[in-house]
């Protein structure tokens with residue numbers, strides 16, 4: 676049962692609510708949402724690999740469905756809006772095909788501009804025996820308007836390796852050579868995926884980590900903007916939006932995931948959502964028998980877990 680508090684998640688579409696989470700089919704619900712409503716779309720669609728929440732389709736009809744959904748998302752974006760499509764692999768016969776190279780042409784046909792293809796890498800997953808184990812997926816970031824897309828780099832800078840390094844000659848001699856706010860995080864992001872022991876794990880098979888979405892929201896949407904996810908799952912996008920003080924709208928077809936998602940949003944609104952902080956250090960792998968490296972002092976930001 677969804678626990679609704681007075682200030683909790685709205686279960687009907689309300690663009691003024693902190694978060695709306697709708698139960699049903701995105702294709703039909705989105706038709707009732709006006710053009711140019713959202714600042715940012717962040718989503719991860721089904722990959723057509725036979726998960727419990729998908730209906731098997733041929734590759735062509737799967738891509739046709741994706742095209743219709745992407746077109747509808749673009750209609751809902753404000754000028755200068757951004758859209759992030761997080762994808763992995765699909766299976767065709769014995770081949771595992773990366774979905775990004777099949778999805779990119781759809782966006783380009785619709786007139787959008789690819790800004791980044793971010794590699795999301797993680798340390799765990801299935802152990803392959805006849806090929807290298809898959810340890811990355813991608814996030815395709817497109818903008819509706821190539822010159823005006825919202826981007827706040829300062830909001831997502833990460834610490835410099837040598838923050839005290841200074842120019843040793845020339846006009847800037849003695850001044851810091853790097854940006855004191857930190858460096859650009861780059862386009863390869865190492866963020867643990869949500870497997871069985873992850874603090875965010877629910878019964879959803881494929882939820883993405885809150886931290887992944889937090890970085891996208893911080894960089895690609897204004898404070899108080901509205902973030903949308905048409906394949907909401909257990910509402911990770913909406914939870915990240917609450918943590919980053921943005922409003923959100925999500926839609927999910929499955930009533931169990933919808934209920935879990937609504938409760939997670941309410942926890943985020945109350946400040947009690949359990950999540951792995953973006954800033955938390957990645958554990959260094961070690962060989963059997965090796966001693967653990969000394970633990971780093973937890974930062975304030977990583978204390979949530």
Ligand SMILES: C[S@@+](CC[C@H](N)C(=O)[O-])C[C@H]1O[C@@H](n2cnc3c(N)ncnc32)[C@H](O)[C@@H]1O
Nearest residue numbers: 700701719728882883906907908909911927928
């Ligand atoms: C890859 S999962 C997304 C997981 C999500 N990112 C999270 O962190 O929980 C895709 C989700 O889309 C939902 N879905 C599939 N088709 C849908 C549709 N037509 N309308 C709404 N939701 C749909 C599935 O039930 C599934 O939960």
